[in-house]
Amino acid sequence: MTNTENFVHELAEKHGRTRNALMPILQGVVARDKYLSEEAMIAVARELDLSAADVYGTATFYTFLDTVPRGKNVIRVCKTISCHMHNKDEIIKALEEQLRCKVGETTSDKKFTLLTANCLGWCHKGPVMLVNDDVYPELTTQKAIEIVQEYIRKSN
Amino acid sequence: MSKYMVNLKINNIPISVEEGTTILDAAKRLNFHIPTLCNHPDLSVAGNCRVCVVEVKGARLLAASCATPVSEGMEVFTNSEKVRIARKHVVELLLSEHNADCTKCFKNGHCELQELASEYRYGDHIFIDLVPFKQKFLDISSPSITKDTSKCIRCQRCVRTCAELQAVSALAVVHKGSHQTISTFMDKPMNDVVCTNCGQCINRCPTGALYERNYIEDVWNAIYDPNKFVVVQTAPATRVAVGEDLGLEPGHRVTGKMVAALKKMGFNKILDTDFTADLTIMEEGTELLTRLKKALVDKDETVKLPMMTSCSPGWIKFQEHMFPDLLPNLSTCKSPQQMFGSLAKTYYADKINIKAENMVVVSIMPCTAKKFECNRPEMRDSGFKDVDYVLTTRELAMMIKQAGIEFDKLEDQHYDSILGESTGAAVIFGATGGVMEAALRTAYEIVTGSEVPFANLNIKPVRGMEGVKEASIKIKNAKPEWSFLEGVEMNVAVAHGLANAKKLMEAVSSGTANYHFIEIMGCPGGCIGGGGQPIPTSPEIRRKRAEAIYAEDMGMDIRKSHENPEVVEVYKDYLGHPCGHQSHELLHTHYVERKRY
Incomplete structure (x- = not known):
């Protein structure tokens, strides 16, 4: 078994092999790899005796279950109306300049992926962004850049 | 279990129906036609197209009649102003995303959406035409099935077909919202996934999103x-x-x-x-008897039982993908x-x-x-x-x-000769259980010298639309050369539709099944319900086709494959004997393991 197959096998041992184990297993893979590779989805399908298309269908339904490679840190800026009215475009522009990549892209050193997200539920404190699982509300362009720089420092 | 009766009114007409009946079915009994798209008699209820909405008095929202069971005192209106406007808008919204190049479409004249559009006589679009903004994708990778996403209305009949009837799920709903499509694993071409090419999705596609590659x-x-x-x-x-x-x-x-x-x-x-169906019986029957001899007398452990039929290419590809360990159980006979x-x-x-x-x-x-x-x-x-x-x-x-x-x-005409003569046994290949019945008619007679012990040669236990059928025949008075079969209870099983085949294969794999011979047909009902047959299909239509098949059998002069004079001739003239060298060269094949995912 490959490393990925082993990992998926362990997740299946932990969460079981019924259909409702699919989500926690997919989340487990994403927590480790940041995305679901073709190999991982096949391994999940095999463990749960599902069709690979079913696994892919479920994965593509959820924004947070990526099926394309992502950087070590995934930044998601809220794009919904409250954050939009609080200048989320400015935040995105600043991040794009800081990271030298566009929304939807991953930096060449694979450390960051910049994405937008639908409402994160922080409308009262917009604009807001998520970096991995951490929320950063009431952003300014300055604050957003500092946060990213902190992540860069930590990863060096 | 007795059912409660529920009283309701549809368009002010009272009706009493069994509890659990949908509004759609209740209305049908009063001859009120409610249009549907995602609904299909072979599939589970989806309720996603909303074309069948009706007004229920006192309810805030319109109800999808295919997905709403009747309730006591309900008052339903199937053609009120509200319903008509809603239904018109629902179809209009579907059309706004549908590539309506009907004159170029293979399904032109056979399209349920086109039919609805013609019923409602749409003029100019009231919604923005989204077709130019949609990514079109025409998949012609498969020699069997063409898939055109620009025609798809995402009713998911194909997805349910592939999952519920065929247990393959090569097709799934992927992505969401305006990006939602019906696609394959990693959006791979159809020829590159576990698709068995059975075409059942085509039989149930209401539009031209899925159709056969035509020649x-x-x-x-x-x-x-x-x-x-x-x-x-x-x-x-x-x-x-x-x-x-x-x-x-x-x-x-x-x-x-x-x-x-x-x-x-x-x-x-x-x-x-x-x-060649008759010829298949000669080859496959001989192969079965040979396998039985090798397994029971020679104790040859390389010979695999139960032997499984190999006429249905959808079934063969299914097996190559899903149960490669059981490939040695497949008869090596080519399909007719x-x-x-x-x-x-x-x-x-x-x-x-x-x-x-x-x-x-x-x-x-x-x-x-x-x-x-x-x-x-x-x-x-x-x-x-x-x-x-x-x-x-x-x-x-x-x-x-x-x-x-x-x-x-047209005046009836006869097939040309040679290679045109056939028997009743060959005709029933078209219905589930038919190959089994034909094989038993011949094999039993080869072994015992007498006809199968069923009235009029009709082996009823293997007929009918039950998903998995079982039968056993005790062999009596075997000829000396087949004495090892004397008293043997031949256990056979028949399955049609790949979901049923899967159940049977799981039983064989786990060792809980004790059969000698299994017939599998990839499609529900066997070939009469095949993916290339006229659309629409339903249990009722398949039952009628099967009845016709058995009537055709009864009308034939010869009803046993080994009595087909042209078959006898071809062995004498050319092939030698069943499963002989020449047969092996021309009439038998081998299988390949394919990837499961």
């Missing part, structure tokens, strides 16, 4: 080419179904008319797959279509003095998987592509119309 023009070109000798073979199930696409009711037997039409169209010889092809371009070509390279073999099949099968690299034992083109029953009906033939006015 109509290629076949006309061959017919018009003076240097080509075009031979056509017709599968058993086509003769009880092609009439449906030519204005006849389901269950009409049109064998003689179909032959007459093919002659008028200009095929050089009209021959019958039923002939491919046996025909390899014999036509060898034995038959010699007989009629035509060069095989000038011969074009066309098959009329109830099947889309046969299109894939004839393109398998194994299927060139004649030295040429054994079968050149496969047309579905639907394509044949189109060609008959194109040829300007008035089908119902």
Whole structure:
């Protein structure tokens, strides 16, 4: 078994092999790899005796279950109306300049992926962004850049 | 269990129906037609297209009648102002995303969305036309099935078909919202996934999003080419179904008319797959008896039992993907279509003095998987592509119309000889259980010298639409050379539809099943419900086609494969004996393991 197959096998041992184990297993893979590779989805399908298309269908339904490679840190800026009215475009522009990549892209050193997200539920404190699982509300362009720089420092 | 009756009113007319009945079905009983798109009699309820909405008095929202059970005192209106406007908008919204190039569409005239649009007579779009903004994707990778996402209305009938009837789930709903499509794993081409090419999705697609890869023009070109000798073979199930696409009711037997039409169209010889169905029984029956002898007498552990039939190419590909460990259990016999092809371009070509390279073999099949099968690299034992083109029953009906033939006015004609003679045993190949019944009629007689112990040779336990059928026959008075079978209880099983096949295979894999011989047909009902048969399909339509098949069998002079005089002749003349060297070269094949995911 490959490393990925082993990992998926362990997740299946932990969460079981019924259909409702699919989500926690997919989340487990994403927590480790940041995305679901073709190999991982096949391994999940095999463990749960599902069709690979079913696994892919479920994965593509959820924004947070990526099926394309992502950087070590995934930044998601809220794009919904409250954050939009609080200048989320400015935040995105600043991040794009800081990271030298566009929304939807991953930096060449694979450390960051910049994405937008639908409402994160922080409308009262917009604009807001998520970096991995951490929320950063009431952003300014300055604050957003500092946060990213902190992540860069930590990863060096 | 007794059912409670529920009283309600539909369009002010009182009706009493069993608890659990949907509004849609209750309305049908009062002859109120409610249009549907995502609903299908073979599938679970989805309720996603919203075309069938009705007004329920006191309810805030309109209800999807296909998904709403009746309740006591309910008052339903199927054509109120609110319903009409909503329904019109629902269809209009579907049309705003539908690539309505109807004149170029293969399903032109057979499209449920087109029918609704014509009922409601839409003028200018009231919603923005989204078609130009949608990414079009036409998948022609498969030799069997073409998939056009620009026609898809995402009713998910195909997805439910692939999951519920076939247990394959090659198709799934992927992405969401405005990006939602019906696609495959990683959006791979259809030819590159676990699709078995059964075509059941096509039978249930309401639009032109899924249809067979058609070879109509290629076949006309061959017919018009003076240097080509075009031979056509017709599968058993086509003769009880092609009439449906030519204005006849389901269950009409049109064998003689179909032959007459093919002659008028200009095929050089009209021959019958039923002939090679009989040949299949000789080969497969002999193979079974040989396997039984090797396993029971010689204790040869390399011989695998139960033996499984190999006529259905959708089933074969399913097995290659899903249960490769059981490939040695498959009979090595080619399907009747491919046996025909390899014999036509060898034995038959010699007989009629035509060069095989000038011969074009066309098959009329109830099947889309046969299109894939004839393109398998194994299927060139004649030295040429054994079968050149496969047309579905639907394509044949189109060609008959194109040829300007008035089908119902045709005088019955007979198949040409040789390779045109057949028996009742061959005809019933078209229905689930038919191959088993035909095989038993012959094998039992080979072993005992007497006919199978069933009235009129009708082996009823293997007939019918139950998903998995079992039967056993005790062998009595075996001839000396088959004495090892004396008193043996032959256990057989029959499954149709790949979901049922899967259940049976799981039982075989786990060792809980104790069968000698298993018949599997990939499609519900067997070939009569094949992916190339006229649309629509339903349990009722398939039942009528099966009845026609068994009526055809009863009407045949010869009803046992081994008594087919042309079969006897071909062994004497050319093949030698069943499962002999020549048979092995031309009539048998091997299988390949394919990836499971």
